[in-house]
């Protein structure tokens with residue numbers, strides 16, 4: 001990975017005067033996750049993403065997974081289209097799971113789970129400037145991921161979700177509270193069953209933001225749903241950054 005790649009990534013999601021961690025924390029606020037299987041029939045994923053960004057989405061994860069998911073050239077082509085939308089609007093483009101794809105398209109980052117390689121090994125492949133996110137379900141997993149160099153943690157599922165058939169049991173806001181009480185200040189984004197009307201306790205528990213699939217992709221208006229999520233996640237994050 002060249003220095004140019006890293007400076008391009010920085011420009012994509014950060015004000016040069018803002019610290020790397022602050023930029024990542026800010027990006028966690030309304031984090032949309034989507035692949036072709038999440039997009040209602042007849043809708044263009046790039047248009048849905050544009051609408052969601054117009055409403056206030058601050059980060060995007062390309063998660064091409066599940067029955068009927070694209071593969072090969074079609075997956076690559078969709079990744080590039082959605083990445084172009086993210087670049088147009090200056091928000092990070094994160095790839096879920098697929099490190100080869102992330103490297104190929106020079107994504108701003110990657111999100112991996114507990115069954116994947118540790119964050120340090122992932123970073124060695126994708127480059128030092130890339131954002132590396134890791135899912136954590138216990139304090140031990142969280143500490144290990146951060147020790148391995150993760151930039152942020154995905155914490156959940158907070159509530160029941162219909163978007164991930166193999167999700168673990170919902171855990172509420174307990175882990176978020178536990179991590180903050182233990183003095184962990186790293187960027188934390190909550191996931192699982194989150195919608196504008198249930199985001200407040202998550203932010204109060206210490207999250208920097210919420211990551212959602214269905215609350216935006218299945219909403220009558222992606223723009224309006226994102227706007228409401230931006231409103232529901234406004235205050236606690238601003239307080240933490242002071």
Ligand SMILES: Cc1ncc(COP(=O)(O)OP(=O)(O)O)c(N)n1
Pocket residue numbers: 031033061063065096097111112113114133134135153154155164189191211
């Ligand atoms: C922001 C964020 N948090 C958690 C996840 C879940 O990742 P994982 O446990 O690896 O499950 P899959 O998404 O790969 O099915 C995520 N994708 N994003």
Ligand SMILES: Cc1ncsc1CCOP(=O)(O)O
Pocket residue numbers: 033156157160161162163164167191192193194211212213214215
């Ligand atoms: C990818 C993922 N990981 C834990 S829950 C989940 C799905 C989140 O989707 P939704 O926001 O529709 O519940």
Ligand SMILES: [Mg+2]
Pocket residue numbers: 096097111112113
């Ligand atoms: Mg995964």
